[in-house]
Amino acid sequence: MRIGELARRSGVSERSLRYYEQQGLLRAERTPGGHREYGEWAVDRVVHVQELLAAGLNSAKIARLLPCMRDGDGGPSEIATQRLVEELVGERDRIDRMIGDLVRSRDVLDEVIDAASGPPGRGPRGGPA
Amino acid sequence: MRIGELARRSGVSERSLRYYEQQGLLRAERTPGGHREYGEWAVDRVVHVQELLAAGLNSAKIARLLPCMRDGDGGPSEIATQRLVEELVGERDRIDRMIGDLVRSRDVLDEVIDAASGPPGRGPRGGPA
DNA sequence: CTTGAATCTGACATGGATGTCAGCTTCTAC
DNA sequence: GTAGAAGCTGACATCCATGTCAGATTCAAG
Numbered sequence: 001m002r003i004g005e006l007a008r009r010s011g012v013s014e015r016s017l018r019y020y021e022q023q024g025l026l027r028a029e030r031t032p033g034g035h036r037e038y039g040e041w042a043v044d045r046v047v048h049v050q051e052l053l054a055a056g057l058n059s060a061k062i063a064r065l066l067p068c069m070r071d072g073d074g075g076p077s078e079i080a081t082q083r084l085v086e087e088l089v090g091e092r093d094r095i096d097r098m099i100g101d102l103v104r105s106r107d108v109l110d111e112v113i114d115a116a117s118g119p120p121g122r123g124p125r126g127g128p129a
Numbered sequence: 130m131r132i133g134e135l136a137r138r139s140g141v142s143e144r145s146l147r148y149y150e151q152q153g154l155l156r157a158e159r160t161p162g163g164h165r166e167y168g169e170w171a172v173d174r175v176v177h178v179q180e181l182l183a184a185g186l187n188s189a190k191i192a193r194l195l196p197c198m199r200d201g202d203g204g205p206s207e208i209a210t211q212r213l214v215e216e217l218v219g220e221r222d223r224i225d226r227m228i229g230d231l232v233r234s235r236d237v238l239d240e241v242i243d244a245a246s247g248p249p250g251r252g253p254r255g256g257p258a
Numbered sequence: 259c260t261t262g263a264a265t266c267t268g269a270c271a272t273g274g275a276t277g278t279c280a281g282c283t284t285c286t287a288c
Numbered sequence: 289g290t291a292g293a294a295g296c297t298g299a300c301a302t303c304c305a306t307g308t309c310a311g312a313t314t315c316a317a318g
Contacts, residue, residue, distance in 0.1 A: 051230045052234050052237070054227065054234070055234035055235075065238075068241045068244065069237055069241050077244070079244065080241050081245075082245075085242055085245045085246065088238050088241060092235055092239065095231055095235045096235065098183065098231060099228055099232065099235070101180045102183070102184050102224055102231070103228065105184035106225065106228070108177065108180075109220060109221045111198065112197045112217060113209070113218060115206070115209065116208050
């Protein structure tokens with residue numbers, strides 16, 4: 001498929017897809033005319049990249065991480081370097097803390113939402129209709 | 130307490146604390162000379178703000194949310210506007226999705242970490258010593 | 259061939275919390 | 289009073305994925 005379809009299917013802008021390629025996060029074949037051509041595996045790959053970026057890893061780290069996770073990009077999954085593993089453990093712990101923060105934030109929001117929805121109508125859902 | 134102590138105790142830079150005040154996220158008394166003076170409640174408040182920022186809410190939204198959550202800032206907790214509640218529900222759902230993404234990313238990292246730590250030593254922890 | 263949609267490259271802009279620096283004032287302890 | 293630590297304001301810089309635009313090229317269909 002070409003970049004437009006991949007963008008549509010993965011929910012990521014064409015701009016970002018080109019950026020990912022530039023950062024070594026996404027390989028693309030080229031047509032004789034120079035247009036990018038992606039295989040099916042690209043969709044999952046893009047989603048993974050998107051999630052990792054959202055998790056706070058920068059593209060450089062993701063670029064080193066990707067070859068170690070098999071998501072059908074063709075190459076056999078490599079084994080992470082000792083050095084990389086250490087960094088990844090750090091990232092994982094950071095993500096764990098982030099999840100904890102997010103859960104707390106979500107609970108705070110729920111509390112405020114419930115406080116506003118509870119008193120008036122007392123309805124279990126839907127708020128003051 | 131003054132800004133230096135608050136920064137130390139909350140783990141947030143003085144720069145950010147002044148920024149929070151500018152954005153209406155944190156009130157501060159002033160000494161006759163103009164130095165900021167915080168009460169004990171400020172520590173929790175700053176931590177909350179930090180978490181909400183990490184959750185992706187911008188300062189404007191947090192500023193509207195704060196008076197609805199009682200964290201001992203003195204003022205009685207207000208009731209969220211219908212309009213605000215709608216936005217908060219959107220934010221909560223976004224946070225929920227984000228948590229899902231983070232969990233997936235963490236699992237990916239765990240997989241890579243285990244793959245690198247498992248084969249060589251087979252030790253349950255510590256990796257290839 | 260022609261035409262319009264899709265793609266290409268390269269450059270500049272953006273957002274938004276935070277870092278950092280400069281120059282000045284206030285506070286604290288002696 | 290005096291010295292040094294701490295605080296104040298204001299301005300500019302940074303990060304980095306993404307948006308956006310311009311001008312040129314390629315692709316697909318008639």
